[in-house]
Structure formats: C-alpha cells, structure tokens
Amino acid sequence: MKRIYLDHNASTPVREEVKQKVIPFLGEMFGNPSSRHKEGRVVRVAVENAREEVARTINASSREITFTSGATEGNNAVLRGYWQSYKEREKKNHIITTAIEHPCVLTTSQKLKKEGFDVTFLPVDSVGRISLDELEAAIRPETGLVSIMMINNETGNIYPIERIGEICQKHNVLLHVDAAQAVGKVPVDVKKMHIDFLTLSGHKFYALKGAGAMYTKWGRWIKPLMTGGHQEKNRRSGTENIVGIIAIGEALKLARDEMDADAVQIKKLRDYFEKRVLDEIPYTQVLGDPSNRIYTTTNISFKFIEGEGIILKLDVAGIAVSTGSACSSGSLEPSHVITSMNVPLEDAHSSTRFSLGKQTTKEDLDYTVDILKDTIATLRSYSPLYDEFMRNQQKGE
Amino acid sequence: MKRIYLDHNASTPVREEVKQKVIPFLGEMFGNPSSRHKEGRVVRVAVENAREEVARTINASSREITFTSGATEGNNAVLRGYWQSYKEREKKNHIITTAIEHPCVLTTSQKLKKEGFDVTFLPVDSVGRISLDELEAAIRPETGLVSIMMINNETGNIYPIERIGEICQKHNVLLHVDAAQAVGKVPVDVKKMHIDFLTLSGHKFYALKGAGAMYTKWGRWIKPLMTGGHQEKNRRSGTENIVGIIAIGEALKLARDEMDADAVQIKKLRDYFEKRVLDEIPYTQVLGDPSNRIYTTTNISFKFIEGEGIILKLDVAGIAVSTGSACSSGSLEPSHVITSMNVPLEDAHSSTRFSLGKQTTKEDLDYTVDILKDTIATLRSYSPLYDEFMRNQQKGE
C-alpha cells in the first residue's frame, strides 16, 4: 500500500541527493578526520566543507559551528554548559525560558532548577504566543540567559526571535535559540537576530537522525558536555559522526536554494488541507497561531475523541501523523504545549499534527481528508461525550 | 595508487555487509523510532534487534544497553554521571583509574578532580602494565568506582579485567571498563568479568563513526548526560542515530562469529611484520607488553628520529599509520601512554603504531617493511642524534 507521510516534524526522510552524497563515506572515504594520513585528511576536508554550509545557512562563521549528535545534545550542552560556567563564576544564575519548549529544553531546565538554578517559565496565551512585555519584565539583574525556540514542533508557531534578540541585547542577556524546526525551512540569521547559541538537528531537514550542530557566537564559552580528544576545537570531544555531518552539509546547501519555493508550494497545500478539514468535519479547531505558523504544519483538534485512535486508524489506512494525546506518547498527560495554551482537555487529547514535506501532494491530502472524515465519524460514534453532546443539542432545539 | 591502511585502531573501514544493511535506513526506512505509526515501528524493531546483538556480544541483557554517540560520550556519561550521582548521595567520592586511559577518561577524570572529585591515577611499568596489588592498595572506604580500559589503543596492551573485577567485587566498588578497542575483537563477558559499566564504539569494529553503546548493569543508575525526550528509557535522550545503531548490530553479529579466526589470522601477520621490522631495521623496539597484546597492534619506536616524518613518508608511499609523536597530534607532548611507560623521549617521539585489520595481507606488510626500511634510513641520515651516535660508536671501536 502506498504510504502518505505527514509527520515531517517528527523526522524527515533522507533526500536522495543526501543519500548519494553520504554513500562514499560508507565506502572508500572511511578515515578518521583526526588522522594525519590521506584517509583522514580527505574526510577532514569534507567535514570542514559541511561546517561551512552550516555557517552559511545561518550567517555565521564556520569557526562558530560545532557538530553534535542532535538538537537534544545541543540544547543540553547550552543549558548545562551555561549552568556549569555560571557555577564557576557565581553570578547570573537566572534563566528565562517558556512553557512550550521541547522536552530537551524544558525537562533540562526543570532538572537544573532542582540543582539550584533559578528558572522562569514564561506562559503562553490561547494560541501559544508569549508576551514580549512579560519577557522583558522577567529580566532581572541576575538573568544571564534567555532560551526560546524559533518554531514550535507541535503547533508550528513561529516566535519573534529578532525582537527577543533586541530585548536580550538591551539588557545584556545571552540568547539561546532551539532552531531544530526552523533551520532548512525558513531564513535564519544569527547576526540579525542577535543570537548567542543556536541548535539544529539534521533529521528535521532531510539529513540523518542522530546528528546536529550548534552555533556558539565567537567569544562565548561554555563548558563542554563531553571532554576527551581534541575534536571540534575541544568544544565537543568524540569521534565525529561523519555520515551525519556530510548529510547536514549537503541537505542545507540544497535547502538554502529551495526554501522560498517550498514556503509557497507547501503552504498552499497545507492551507488547502486545513480548509477542507475545517469545512468538512464539524467540531474541529486549529491549535496554534494561524497568523504566525511555519508553512508545513497544522495541528487540529477533533472534539469528543482521543487522538491515539485517530493516528491508529490513519496508520491502518496508510497515513502517518502524530498526536499530542497522552496515550500515544507513553506518558499519562497530553502534550504540555497544548495544555499550556489552556485548551480544554477533551480537545487536547484529540490534537493531531499533520506536518507536510517536500514530497507531499494534493492527492495525498485529498485521500487523507477522505479517510479522516470517516475516522472521526466512526470514533465519535463510539464516544459517550459525543452522544451526550448530540442529545443535549437535540433537547435544546 | 593502492593504499595500505594500517590504522585500524584509529578507525576501521565500514564493512560491505554493514553498508548494505544500513542503506535501506537512508531510504524507505526513515521513520522516527519514537513514532507510533508504521514508519516509526519498523525502525523501532530494527533498533531493538541491534540492541539485542550488542547484549549478546557482551553477555548482557538488552535492557542493560543504551546507545550513545560513541565511546567518548559513554565514558563521559559514566564518569560524569557517577560524579553527579555521588554529589547527590554525598559519599564514595574517590575513583581509581590509570595513567594510560584514553583522553576521554583521563581528561574527564582530571576535570572532575578539579571540581572536587578524588581521583587516583595508577602508574604503569615500562611495558605499560598496572599492578593489581597497587590497585587493591589504592581502594579506600570512600572509593566508589574503578575505571580501567580493557585494551589500550596505542600499545594494544590487554588489561586483566576479570581479576580487576574480582578485586572490585571483594571491596564493593563499581567497575567501569572502556572496551572501545576490545568489543568485536576479543570475547567480552560483563558477568564473568564483574563489570558494572562498559562502553564501546562502532567505528572500531567496522561499523560507523559517531555511534556507540554503553552497558549499565541492571539496578545501577547514574544521572544521564542529556535529558529530554524519553528515548533509551530516559538514560539517554535525543533522537537515535539510526544508521549508526543498525551498523553496530550488524557488525557485532558478524564479529562474534569471526573473532576466533581473526585472532589467529591477523596475529600471524602482525607477528610476521613485527619480526621483519625488528630484524631488518636496527635500533628499533616494540613498546608495550608483547605477552599481553591484542593481535591487531604493534607499536614500534625507531630511535633517533621523530614520528611525524615517518607517517608523512609512509603516507606518500600509500601507507596509513599513526604515531604517538607530539608534533603529529597538534599538542606539544608525545603520547601520555608512551611517556607514562618511562620510554626515553627520543624513543617516545618516534613511536609508530601499526594496527592491522581484516583486509590486511602479507603483501601489504612486505611492501610496508620495504618502504619503512628506506624511510627510517633516510630520516636517520638527517638526524643529528643518529650522526652523533654513529660517531661515538666508531670512536668506541
């Protein structure tokens, strides 16, 4: 059966050009880039070219780029590194982040809070926006770091990093941006946005899982997560994930040229899909900020039902999506992103994320709408909440 | 020009079977293993199969295996995790390690020492052996962890882990073993050896760079280096390096069956090569413990010359080796492993490591000996130390 993949925010397929580019590194180009001989040197050159591609994509210099095992490592490195460095320097022990960060920022901040770090978690409004006034008001003399994501993985909301950067600069606070969902999809400029630390992850832009990069503004220094060999100028020890790094370089090189066209093309499809779903399925609502969202993503709640059933039924019909539902993640609570927007629990449980990619077609989406209509109707027919609601409606009439 | 690769301890080529096994994961098998849909599930199953292969290779249970970005991460995770957990529990703040560990253990221990950890670095004798009596004598009531490598990457020396494990068990101390150079080459049995934590790295046994695994004995718990998503049962957050993990599973499955034959076959070649070099090139010496070395490795010093010249000239002739010389690594000191054996500095600077692999042939080694003879003679003809030595010899006669 043909599969329709609408879960690009979870992970993208590896694009063909990237696959072709990395295959030689599974073959004759196998040297350790730290080695002095030819086998090592050719790989070293390839790694440095990839670094240059990353730098160019975010308007940084290549000496500011460190390769990592992904955005989780990058975000831990920034937060834990900042904490370690703070502890040494005994000042600026307050950081500000938000309630809607990815778990690798949120959980890590919560853990550091337990260890003595002072953390403010900014709330969001009903569409997931933060208030810049609240952000500015939260800055205190001991505030050292603001950590805010560029694009939320669940809602697709875009945060105003440039304005946040201006606020940070004004108050002499460092800015860390988790750009895992942004790099490769929208223009990112660390200079214009006044960013001090930025993290990205290859598998969000058609490269490989388990490889990422971080930007550290020249002159900033935080203690590394891992020490050992002299790799990555001592900022991140350990033999490099060569295929992952090469993949990132190639994928970003291609992405830079394609970004603008994607933004038009994929947005058109997303909007078409979203409109059809809202028009054709009742009691349905978009979660997030429709006026400020990445073009790939729509997160929709289908009242009266639980999300896991939706993704299971779509999966059986050949469609891959994800949900913020509790049951689906293995935890007992629905997505912290959705609940922090004060979405009623019944709606939160049915939140379903459709994230489109370069290969998505109108036919895919038409088929998905058809299956979805049937799925929602069926699951509602099982639901005591829907039954009750319909009976009350009838009584009211 | 045909290349002869004799630097397998730095990194191995990816073997063909491994390459074929990972290629589908650059194509249709691209799901995120945390995803509930089919794309995710098939990858999850493949990851769990790879975990099973790792477990089987070291006689562990698969729930005791965590995938990492390599042995550097693994070793940092154990040492830093132990330190973090110790700080919480306020006891057993002494660890014992050795002077000949890999930098990711040595440097990390030194850094933790600065942060308040109490670390003993056991010395080694002139062939690189540690004394088990000294180890046992170093254990104090507050000793919590012993960290010792199974096989040294520079000399190939094998350390008596089983006996060390018995000592640790007797004194109720945990044992961490950096087995990066051992797994896939020699039998490793965490139960028989009484190991609590063990780390390994894929690119040392024909899998990929940037992926590894760690064993944590069931019931042991240390704070993770990275927190976030619920990957790896919360022991290591971050989207998994799928191709790296699949490669490890396949490479170890094959290695288990081939290990015994390799040990015979490669040892024969190594011994042949070593004998020819010692016989045919004067003022030459093996560094390390000839009676207790991995079959892949020989480390030879060529008196009166500096090692970088050797590796450069061999490289030009198509041969890849490495050296413990200072100049070659970019640091100013020769290898800590060689100097800790009290090798005179002139010899330390010329230490050259030849590490053989599955593809190495007798012809490769014959050619290498020929080139080496020429190289050593030429470099000695430049050397003021050699000139002086020869003049003194002549005077003496």
Add this chain to the structure above:
Amino acid sequence: MEYTEKVMEHFLTPKNVGRLDDANAEAEIGNPACGDIIKLYLKLNEETGIIEDISFQTFGCGAAIATSSMTTEMAKGLTIEEALELTREQVADELGGLPANKMHCSNMAADALHKALKEYQEKHPKK
C-alpha cells in the same frame, strides 16, 4: 509499544458499541483528564441475573476501545456473580496482552462492569 493483532481487531471493529435502549444497569468510569471515559450499558435478566445484552461507549485510546469491546464480549451471557469475577488481567490476556503503560488507565472496562453490577445489586437486593 505495539498492540497485538487482537487489540487492533477489537479497536478497528469493536463489538457492542453504542447505547443500549433497554438497559437496566449502567456505569461510567474515568474522566477526560486521564484521557479515558468508559460507559457500559447492561440488560440483565431480572430472574436469572444473566447478562443478556451489554454495550459500551468509550472516549479513549485504542486500548481503551479494544478492552471495552473485549470486556463486553466476555461478559455477555455470564451471571452477575460470574461477571464480578472477570478481571482486567483476563481481558488483557484475552487480547494477547497490552503494553505495560496501558494496563492501568486504558483497561478500565472490567471496573465499569463491576460498578454497574454492584449498583444493580444494591437496587435489586436478593429476596
């Protein structure tokens, strides 16, 4: 975390879904916070105490729907006493097992069954 074939079968084509108009016992369990609400409807033979018909409505994940369906299938035709002995574990076993994290909150249909039966017994004390 994977569902067995049997779970998927009961999720995709659940038995006994919907309201039972001539029910003489019912119970609801769960709440939207935990993500599962199960409502059971039973028609008990007032003479024999046999469950003559039973149906469910469930708001919840795949496992919640599948366990509801399976529970109704297993309970149908049992006497009250027999049905009171039906456990969550039996339901899970009959489905070929459930993922560990689904055993607790998504396997509540047996509880709803017991609740309905006990309320019925209170209202219809044995003569």
Add this chain to the structure above:
Amino acid sequence: MEYTEKVMEHFLTPKNVGRLDDANAEAEIGNPACGDIIKLYLKLNEETGIIEDISFQTFGCGAAIATSSMTTEMAKGLTIEEALELTREQVADELGGLPANKMHCSNMAADALHKALKEYQEKHPKK
C-alpha cells in the same frame, strides 16, 4: 592541519642535509623533550662575510625538516648582516605558510642561523 606542497617538497627532498666538514661556524638549538633539534653548519668567507656553504641536521617533524632546508637555501650567498635579518616568518612565507601550531617549535632554523652567526662574530670581531 595540512602542509603546503612546498613544505612537503622540502620535507621529502630536503636541500643541504648533513654535516659540512669544512664548516667554520655551527650551532645547535632545541632538545628532545620538545621534539626538535636543529644543527646548522656554515662555511663563511672570512673576507667578505658571505655564507658560501651551509647545511643542517634535524631531528624533528616534517615542518622542522622543511624549514631547516628552506632556511639553508635562503641563507646561502647572503652576508652575515643580511642573514641576521632573515626571520622565521620569511622562512614560513617562502614555504607557503605553516600550520599555526608549527610556527613556534618547528620553525627554529632561523634562530639556529642567528646563533651560529653571532657566535662567529664574537670569535671574529671586525677589525
């Protein structure tokens, strides 16, 4: 860290290697600890002060050998005064550059040259 073609050329086929039997000036610099020892031999014209011949012996890395070779090439034919102005940086430039970590300890031939010349001048004060 990569060497330029020129460095490799001077490393692989160094000029002026070996002892100079009729040398009238020489100097050694470095020690085995730092990994580099450079010994220079010079034959100076006692009248003109011109370096008529020069050679080196070097224990050291590729860069140490190449810079030694290049230094002797550059110094040959210079007067003492001219040779005293020859710097490490000029040697490195002539080689198309050196990796940063090689500038210090592996580029000492010019120092050896100056040392030899100064000792020569002390022994042969200008009349």
